[in-house]
Amino acid sequence: MHKLMAELYPICRSITGDGLRETLGRLQAYVPLAMHEVPTGTKVLDWTVPNEWNIRDAYVKDSRGERVVDFRRSNLHVLNYSAPVERTVSRQELLSHCFSLPEHPDWIPYRTSYYREAWGFCVTHRQLETLTADEYEVRIDSTLAPGNLTYAELVLPGETSEEILVSAHACHPSLANDNLSGVAVAAFLARHLRQQPRRRYGYRFLFIPGTIGSITWLARNEAVVPRVKHGLVLAGVGDPGPVHYKRSRRGDAEIDRAAAHVLRHAGRPHELLDFTPYGHDERQYCSPGYNLAVGCLSRTPDAQYPEYHSSADNLDFVRPEALADSYATCLAVFDLLEGNEAYVNQSPKGEPQLGRRGLYGAVG
Numbered sequence: 001m002h003k004l005m006a007e008l009y010p011i012c013r014s015i016t017g018d019g020l021r022e023t024l025g026r027l028q029a030y031v032p033l034a035m036h037e038v039p040t041g042t043k044v045l046d047w048t049v050p051n052e053w054n055i056r057d058a059y060v061k062d063s064r065g066e067r068v069v070d071f072r073r074s075n076l077h078v079l080n081y082s083a084p085v086e087r088t089v090s091r092q093e094l095l096s097h098c099f100s101l102p103e104h105p106d107w108i109p110y111r112t113s114y115y116r117e118a119w120g121f122c123v124t125h126r127q128l129e130t131l132t133a134d135e136y137e138v139r140i141d142s143t144l145a146p147g148n149l150t151y152a153e154l155v156l157p158g159e160t161s162e163e164i165l166v167s168a169h170a171c172h173p174s175l176a177n178d179n180l181s182g183v184a185v186a187a188f189l190a191r192h193l194r195q196q197p198r199r200r201y202g203y204r205f206l207f208i209p210g211t212i213g214s215i216t217w218l219a220r221n222e223a224v225v226p227r228v229k230h231g232l233v234l235a236g237v238g239d240p241g242p243v244h245y246k247r248s249r250r251g252d253a254e255i256d257r258a259a260a261h262v263l264r265h266a267g268r269p270h271e272l273l274d275f276t277p278y279g280h281d282e283r284q285y286c287s288p289g290y291n292l293a294v295g296c297l298s299r300t301p302d303a304q305y306p307e308y309h310s311s312a313d314n315l316d317f318v319r320p321e322a323l324a325d326s327y328a329t330c331l332a333v334f335d336l337l338e339g340n341e342a343y344v345n346q347s348p349k350g351e352p353q354l355g356r357r358g359l360y361g362a363v364g
């Protein structure tokens with residue numbers, strides 16, 4: 001799983017565009033995903049599929065023509081979804097378009113502007129402090145134009161029509177724990193379950209851009225939604241922290257009880273969290289109009305570790321043993337759900353005759 005993450009890590013992803021397509025295409029070497037393209041302007045619930053964004057290069061140059069900020073060194077250097085720009089700006093104007101983390105001066109922050117057109121650069125605070133010249137040349141070679149939103153799906157049929165949904169967002173650029181860890185664990189879970197000879201439930205794996213992806217899937221799959229019996233959103237499952245499970249909005253759904261049972265008997269530190277309408281795509285699946293039984297499995301929850309949404313969320317931050325533990329936890333939850341059946345008395349009127357079934361001694 002860590003090797004897969006290393007392969008995907010350099011790609012500049014976003015909620016649309018060729019980086020997202022390339023990521024999903026590479027996952028097809030592991031599992032046979034069906035790719036879906038949804039055109040710009042498509043109405044999806046209360047949202048609209050935005051313009052497609054692609055980027056080729058970006059930089060800030062000083063008067064000597066040297067790149068003092070360079071997209072080629074880190075794809076986090078550009079405000080994700082930046083509109084194209086190519087001109088000379090004053091230092092004051094440049095600084096108004098720059099983002100940094102003063103409390104972590106060597107880290108590059110990850111910032112986005114998906115639904116409001118803007119341009120900008122994300123820099124280390126040390127870089128920001130060196131921008132002292134009067135003027136700089138800025139260029140963001142990007143396009144924002146009608147295109148498509150891409151997501152990938154794998155459906156593994158079961159013996160019943162009911163399904164377990166597994167969802168991972170695949171829209172962040174070079175961020176390892178927040179997004180790629182969930183993608184890798186989901187891909188390997190899909191590969192494992194695909195090889196199982198018997199599945200009581202069907203399994204539906206979604207690799208989607210965050211928020212707009214789950215909203216788009218829900219809008220396009222109203223007939224499928226009632227089949228979802230249980231679900232897990234996987235996000236941030238590779239850091240060294242203990243496992244956290246965030247309950248579905250229902251709070252006591254079977255998936256909530258199964259996850260609590262597995263974690264309680266695992267003998268390792270863990271924490272159970274109540275649902276809140278903030279976090280990952282469980283917000284959409286659990287929204288009042290759907291109220292699906294979908295929880296979220298993570299390790300340290302989003303925004304609760306310093307490396308979150310910064311260049312410090314790199315491949316070194318993600319631990320192979322944490323990925324393995326998250327993977328095993330998911331399988332244990334699925335195994336419990338698969339076997340969670342109740343026996344039904346076939347002779348409920350009067351006590352059944354045990355003797356003729358070999359369950360009672362012949363001599364009283």
